[in-house]
Structure formats: C-alpha cells, structure tokens
Amino acid sequence: EAQLVESGGGLVKPGGSLRVSCAASGFTFTSYTMSWVRQAPGKGLEWVSCINSNDNYIYYADSVRGRFTISRDNAKNSLYLQMNSLRAEDTAVYYCVRDGGWLLNAFDIWGQGTLVTVSS
C-alpha cells in the first residue's frame, strides 16, 4: 500500500527555519513527481511546491518562492521542504502528496500532515 509519512513539524519563531520531511513507501518513489500542500488552521488547501523525479522540474507558489526549497533523495525514498524566513502566515499543516501523473492529473496519495507553527 502506498504511504507517505511526514515529520519535522513544530514551533518556530518568526524569521526562523525548519525542515520537514516525508518518507514514502509502497510505491516506486522515483517514478513520481511529488508536492507539498499546506492548510492553515480553519482554511482551505494551498499548493506550495513540486519536484519531478530527477530534480529538473521544480516549482514554487509565489507566497513561498525565495524562502522555501524543495528537494528529494531518491535513494532514501524521501521528500523534503526547507523553510527559511518563516512568517506567522506560514503556520499550517504541511501535507506531502503524490502527483498521480498524466492519467489522473490529481494528487492521489496524501500523507497525514505535520503541523508547523510560527509564533514568538
């Protein structure tokens, strides 16, 4: 069974940094583009960033470009999001998601999420 498990969330002060991770299992990680999607408390979903299987296709939402960096380690079946210069508005649950590919054009597997709280 395909599974994504996030870790690394926590409380960080404004201006601080944090790296969240996602461990993938149950599918061929190297075959899929992966994304991060976040959800602020009581709010809707916001796509944050994506990376394709060989790192030559990386995109960011305008709200995080220049502050966040997505990366992956295919040998470890892992996805990462390095978050710098964090702001209060970055407070959210961060979900690791699998891009279902051109047949689905949708996110077909979601992790359970990890909460990032930016507060002094």
Place this chain on the structure above:
Amino acid sequence: EIVLTQSPGTLSLSLGERATLSCRASQTVASSYIAWYQQKPGQSPRLLIYGAFSRATDIPDRFSGSGSGTDFTLTISRLEPEDFAVYHCQHFGSSPPRTFGQGTRVEI
C-alpha cells in the same frame, strides 16, 4: 493564474438528500484538469474525482462529477453519514500552480 470559486460555502442537508456543489473557474479550463477531494475532520484530503468525471479507486457511485468550460459540479446523490465533510475542487493544470478552491462544507 486560474482562480476557483466554490459555492456555497456551507451546505446544510439531511441524510438521504442530494448534494450539489459548484466550482467555477475564472477562465475556461480543460475538464481533464479538474479534481475533487473530500476531507473529513482531523483527516487528510482524499481524492474523489479526477478528470472532472472519473471516480477514484474505491469511491462509491453516489459521487459523480460533471461540467465543462468554467463550471463544474460535484453531486452526491444520497447523503450518507460519512459524507458530511469539506469538499475541495482543484485545477491541476498542465503546469503549476495547482490551484484549489476555498472548499464547501457539507453539514447535517
């Protein structure tokens, strides 16, 4: 950038009733890029519909998607207790950003 507007914000219905949720795009989009997700309280979203019409794996047939151009609809034919949740539409697009609507809550 495409903006998706979902309506209504909250839909109050009873068990067995039909639910009709709307998702309107700010410009014409390809149906193949419209997806719907269900999110129950305290849970991650789950893919329901992709390509505007196709049900994802293990999704019951009381869920159906329709629409074209700028107007898309998710219909739940007869509400079951487990269907009370928030529903999100998405324009996946040929390239990012992968835009979401603001969500519709279906409540009893």
